[in-house]
């Protein structure tokens with residue numbers, strides 16, 4: 001069994017109940033972070049995840065709401081005694097910026113800092129992110145303001161599939177990536193360029209024939225939640241829910 005925990009669900013502007021969107025993906029061998037915002041150490045603990053079992057970080061794209069927690073996470077786990085290497089997966093452009101960001105903190109001078117292994121993900125449809133005993137994760141470039149990835153996560157133990165849009169406007173690549181998934185987690189930041197609305201996310205879910213749609217990366221506004229769910233459901237026709245912080249998705 002594997003689970004994704006939403007460690008945050010907000011778009012760029014967080015509030016007291018919604019951190020910026022990032023996810024933890026837990027399998028039997030440990031867990032990976034997908035993006036890293038907010039106060040990652042605190043959230044990881046609140047989600048009941050064992051920090052010792054952190055085994056990688058996937059960065060979907062280099063926007064502050066998706067990467068702002070990385071320096072403090074790396075510093076925290078170093079201070080807590082991590083020695084094992086940590087793979088970081090991302091597009092070439094993203095890894096370059098990740099390195100540049102960490103250079104500002106003179107991370108190479110941190111004594112005894114554990115090795116960080118940058119793993120380049122090709123900017124092409126079907127590119128492999130990682131393949132191990134728990135998961136096979138593939139990706140595709142999606143339509144955002146900067147180079148960005150959507151993900152398809154296959155649970156090799158159960159055969160279940162979960163797809164995650166990252167930040168994107170509705171696009172055919174996301175339909176292909178999510179094809180037949182049990183769960184599609186799709187962003188709904190709005191109608192500005194490079195993002196999606198609930199009805200457009202519903203259309204992607206319909207075209208991809210997914211089992212269930214989870215809406216995420218939204219501007220918190222409780223009076224709109226029911227309407228968003230209705231808008232997506234009206235197009236998709238299947239089950240729709242709005243992700244909340246610490247919501248869990250088993251697949």
Ligand SMILES: [Zn+2]
Nearest residue numbers: 012063065167
């Ligand atoms: Zn974002």
Ligand SMILES: [Zn+2]
Nearest residue numbers: 061063144167
């Ligand atoms: Zn973004």
